[in-house]
Every structure is written in C-alpha cells, then in structure tokens.
Amino acid sequence: MSEPSVFTRILQGEIPSEIVAETERAFVIRDIAPQAPVHLLVIPKTQQYRDVVELAAGDPALLAEVVDLAHRVAAEHADGEFRLVFNTGASAGQTVFHVHAHVLAGGLDEVSTGA
Numbered sequence: 001m002s003e004p005s006v007f008t009r010i011l012q013g014e015i016p017s018e019i020v021a022e023t024e025r026a027f028v029i030r031d032i033a034p035q036a037p038v039h040l041l042v043i044p045k046t047q048q049y050r051d052v053v054e055l056a057a058g059d060p061a062l063l064a065e066v067v068d069l070a071h072r073v074a075a076e077h078a079d080g081e082f083r084l085v086f087n088t089g090a091s092a093g094q095t096v097f098h099v100h101a102h103v104l105a106g107g108l109d110e111v112s113t114g115a
C-alpha cells in the first residue's frame with residue numbers, strides 16, 4: 001500500500017479542508033491555490049488510480065461519476081459551464097498522483113488553459 005496522498009489525508013480528516021460536495025465514490029474540495037474565480041478539485045475517494053488514463057481504463061463508471069460531479073458543482077458555484085483539466089504526468093504539471101479533475105469556472109477570460 002502506498003503512502004496516503006494529500007487528498008486521502010484530507011478525506012480522512014488529517015489535513016484540514018472543507019469537503020464542498022461528495023458522492024459515494026468521489027468528493028470535492030476547493031483548490032488551495034486557485035487559478036480561476038471558481039477552482040474546485042473533484043477527486044475519487046480511492047487513490048488506486050494515479051491519473052485519468054488509469055482511471056478511464058480501470059473504472060470508466062467512476063470517471064463518469066467524476067465528470068457528473070464536476071458539472072453539479074459548476075452549477076452550484078458558477079453558471080454550470082466549466083473547464084475540466086486533468087494534468088497527466090509531471091511534465092504536464094501533475095504534482096499529486098492521485099487522480100483529480102480541476103474544475104475551473106466563473107469567468108475564464110483571463111485564465112490560461114493550464115491549471
């Protein structure tokens with residue numbers, strides 16, 4: 001078993017963060033370093049998948065649940081339109097290897113495509 005990721009530690013209450021929404025298998029927090037007016041992270045509760053490629057291959061239904069939850073929180077926190085970013089690999093900017101989707105919303109005119 002690998003070391004708990006920062007997101008697993010948040011889920012277990014070891015690192016403080018408000019869980020703003022959740023389903024049986026995924027949860028949502030605010031990014032600690034927001035890159036847009038609304039910047040949320042949708043995270044599977046399992047850390048079994050490092051990135052979205054592994055998640056899509058291993059549990060496509062969970063990936064669909066992540067996308068659905070992203071839409072739900074984008075509707076709650078903005079107008080329901082959003083950019084969904086999965087940084088995949090260190091050279092693409094991924095720093096936490098527990099798959100997560102960045103939900104960027106709320107006026108993206110000034111925001112670049114990177115999260």
Ligand code: AMP
Nearest residue numbers: 006017030031032033087093094095096
């Ligand atoms: P990535 O670089 O795509 O792996 O995204 C990791 C994201 O997690 C970054 O945008 C960080 O700002 C965010 N992050 C790291 N630690 C925390 C934390 N304790 N609470 C909320 N967001 C965090």
